[in-house]
Amino acid sequence: MSNKNDFLKYQAQISKTPLLINVKKATGSYVYDDNNKRYIDLVAGVSSCTLGHSHPSIIKAVKEQLDLHTHVMVYGEFIQQKPLELAILLAKYLPVKLNCTYLVNSGTEAIEGAIKLAKRKNRRKTVISCFNSYHGSTQGSLSAMGANYMKKNYEPLIPHHRNIRYNNFEDLSVLDKDVSSVIIEPVQGGTNFEVAQKKWLKEIRKICTKNSIELIYDEIQTGIGRTGKMFGYELSGVKPDIVCLAKGLGGGMPIGAFVSSKKNMSYLSVNPSLGHITTFGGHPVCCAAAVATIRTLTSNKIIEKVESKRQLFLEHLSHPKIKKIHGIGLMIAIELENEKSCNKFVKKALEKGVITFYFLFNKNCIRISPPLTISLNDIIESCSIIKNVLDDC
Ligand SMILES: Cc1ncc(COP(=O)(O)O)c(C=O)c1O
Numbered sequence: 355m356s357n358k359n360d361f362l363k364y365q366a367q368i369s370k371t372p373l374l375i376n377v378k379k380a381t382g383s384y385v386y387d388d389n390n391k392r393y394i395d396l397v398a399g400v401s402s403c404t405l406g407h408s409h410p411s412i413i414k415a416v417k418e419q420l421d422l423h424t425h426v427m428v429y430g431e432f433i434q435q436k437p438l439e440l441a442i443l444l445a446k447y448l449p450v451k452l453n454c455t456y457l458v459n460s461g462t463e464a465i466e467g468a469i470k471l472a473k474r475k476n477r478r479k480t481v482i483s484c485f486n487s488y489h490g491s492t493q494g495s496l497s498a499m500g501a502n503y504m505k506k507n508y509e510p511l512i513p514h515h516r517n518i519r520y521n522n523f524e525d526l527s528v529l530d531k532d533v534s535s536v537i538i539e540p541v542q543g544g545t546n547f548e549v550a551q552k553k554w555l556k557e558i559r560k561i562c563t564k565n566s567i568e569l570i571y572d573e574i575q576t577g578i579g580r581t582g583k584m585f586g587y588e589l590s591g592v593k594p595d596i597v598c599l600a601k602g603l604g605g606g607m608p609i610g611a612f613v614s615s616k617k618n619m620s621y622l623s624v625n626p627s628l629g630h631i632t633t634f635g636g637h638p639v640c641c642a643a644a645v646a647t648i649r650t651l652t653s654n655k656i657i658e659k660v661e662s663k664r665q666l667f668l669e670h671l672s673h674p675k676i677k678k679i680h681g682i683g684l685m686i687a688i689e690l691e692n693e694k695s696c697n698k699f700v701k702k703a704l705e706k707g708v709i710t711f712y713f714l715f716n717k718n719c720i721r722i723s724p725p726l727t728i729s730l731n732d733i734i735e736s737c738s739i740i741k742n743v744l745d746d747c
Contacts, residue, residue, distance in 0.1 A: 357388070371697075373704060373711075380407035383728045385709065393704070394736045396724045397711045401543070401575045401685070404602040404647050405656075406725035412605050415646035419639045429457065429635040436641035443648050444613055447584050449593045454616040457609065457636030461574035461600030462490025464610035465537070467630050468596045469494050471614060472535035472568035474621045474629060479514040482528060482536040486520065486715045488544040489537060489572055498537055501715060520545075521554050529561045535568040535596075540586030543575040544714035546689065547681030555592035562595070568618075570596045574610075575685070578602040579651050579726050582660040582683035589682070605647030609640040656726050660684050666730060667722065670737035675744040677718075686722035688740075693717035695747060702743045708736050 357376050376388040383406050385393045395407070405412060419436060426432055441455040458464050469481055483489065485500035496505060497512035505511055518525035520542060529536060536558060542548045562569040571594035576586030580602055587593055595618065600610035622629035651657055660683045667686055668679060675695070680687040690696050696712065699720055703710050711721040724733075 373700075373709070375704070375709070382406045382408075383725050383732050391707065393707050393709050394724075394732050394739070395709045396722045396728075396736055397709050398723055398725045399606065400601070400711065400721075401580055401723045402601040402604070403606045403725050404578055404580070404727075405605050405650055406727045407606065409605065409646075409650065409727070411646045411650040412607070412643050415642040416607070416639055419642035422638075424639055425634060425637060429632045434636075434638050434641075436638045436645055437636040439645050440611075440636075440641045440648075443645060444599075444611065447648070448597065448613060449587075451593070451595075451615045452597055452613045454619040455611050455613045456619065456622070456630065457611050457641065458600075458632055459608055459635055459637070460490070460610045461572075461598065462492045462495040462610075463632065463635070464574065464598035464600055464612045465489045465495040465498070465570075465572060466492060468537070468568075468570045468598050468612040468614075469498070469535060470630060471596060471612065471618060471621060472570065475568065475618055476534050476566055478532055478534035480533045481512075481515050482518055482533055483515065484520040484538065484542070485517045486542060486545045487517075487537070487539055487572070488714050489574075520548060521551050523554060523557060526557060526561060529558070529565060529567060531565050533565065533567045535570050536562060537570045537572055538594075539572045539574075540576045540589060541581060541682055541685055543685075544716070546687035546713060546716045546719040547685040549682050550590065552590040552592065555590045559592050568596055569594045570598065572598050574598055574600045575602070575723075578647065579657040579660060580683055580685055580723065582657060582664070584651075584657060603644050603647065604640050605643050605650075607640040607643035609637070609644050610635075651726070660726055663726075663728065663730070663733060666733045667737060670734055671740065673741050673744045675747065680719065684722075684724060684726055684728075687713065687716070687719040688722060689719050690744075691718070696720055698747050699743060702746060703740060706739050706743055708739045708743075710740075 378386050378388050445453040483498040487500040489495040489498045497515040500517045577599040596614040598612050678689040
């Protein structure tokens with residue numbers, strides 16, 4: 355039986371239309387299938403493979419860590435070099451008050467931890483997040499998701515969650531003293547990469563400070579260079595109380611983190627102690643990959659080149675069928691006519707050797723979120739293929 359049949363039979367499916375590339379290997383910005391067909395990867399595991407595939411610095415770091423030790427103890431008991439180094443690095447690049455990291459396994463676990471930390475601190479119930487936000491698929495993160503159609507068949511979820519409109523000032527009136535936390539993505543990953551307005555974030559910050567609400571940024575997609583800044587909060591300069599990271603942090607290895615002040619984090623160790631437990635959170639091999647990702651990004655000045663790479667995409671993506679291009683940095687959303695044209699486009703582009711993808715909520719847009727290391731030639735080649743596909747569609 356073919357891999358495809360086995361995949362469809364034995365691995366749980368979450369859609370009727372998986373892309374079904376039969377992956378043999380992946381290096382740099384390329385994925386190869388079992389027939390050695392090369393695909394230019396413009397999705398990077400949905401903003402995860404920051405340095406592309408199999409970056410030598412990540413391979414080296416992972417191998418070195420494997421030779422030393424893998425899992426030795428549940429989170430928080432033993433001192434392990436790579437998790438410690440990662441926490442110190444995050445404190446170095448985040449605002450002074452965000453100086454203490456709790457390492458977890460995924461984005462959704464980071465969100466769960468952040469919501470719990472806020473509740474533990476201010477003992478309030480209500481959690482505010484935005485319509486069209488995606489924060490993960492476990493019960494707490496799902497409760498925060500800004501789309502009822504995704505939630506209603508999984509009810510009952512966690513009560514006291516409310517959604518507000520992104521970039522809408524009127525809706526901020528719900529941010530009263532009953533609210534525990536508000537979760538904001540600096541750029542919405544599930545829409546057309548809509549960017550939060552500085553004025554709006556400033557107003558949220560002001561209200562949160564006044565009403566002692568914890569402001570949580572979901573930087574699971576924006577974190578670690580993707581917007582052209584190390585962190586998405588730098589776009590506005592408006593700082594959160596808690597920041598959640600995952601995806602690109604691990605450069606292709608599974609990791610998550612929520613970061614806050616040392617004072618805030620101390621709530622997790624008292625009344626009750628062990629306020630958030632994770633077995634594999636901060637796995638040393640994943641932390642080694644994350645440290646290598648951050649060090650390579652900074653030493654090779656990769657983030658500094660994100661904006662010029664975006665401009666190159668924009669320059670080469672002029673086509674009558676493209677209605678508009680949205681987003682920031684290497685979060686690029688190409689708006690086409692409608693959902694049907696997007697579906698057709700993604701399939702045709704794949705046939706022609708370019709991986710693109712959809713958005714969860716905006717069905718008229720195509721996602722481009724390539725490795726930050728993508729070469730200028732690969733940008734030009736992939737744009738030329740995209741235009742050919744659009745001619746054919
Ligand atoms: C903005 C955002 N938050 C949270 C998550 C959840 O991350 P994970 O899939 O690692 O649980 C995602 C994943 O796509 C995301 O894009």
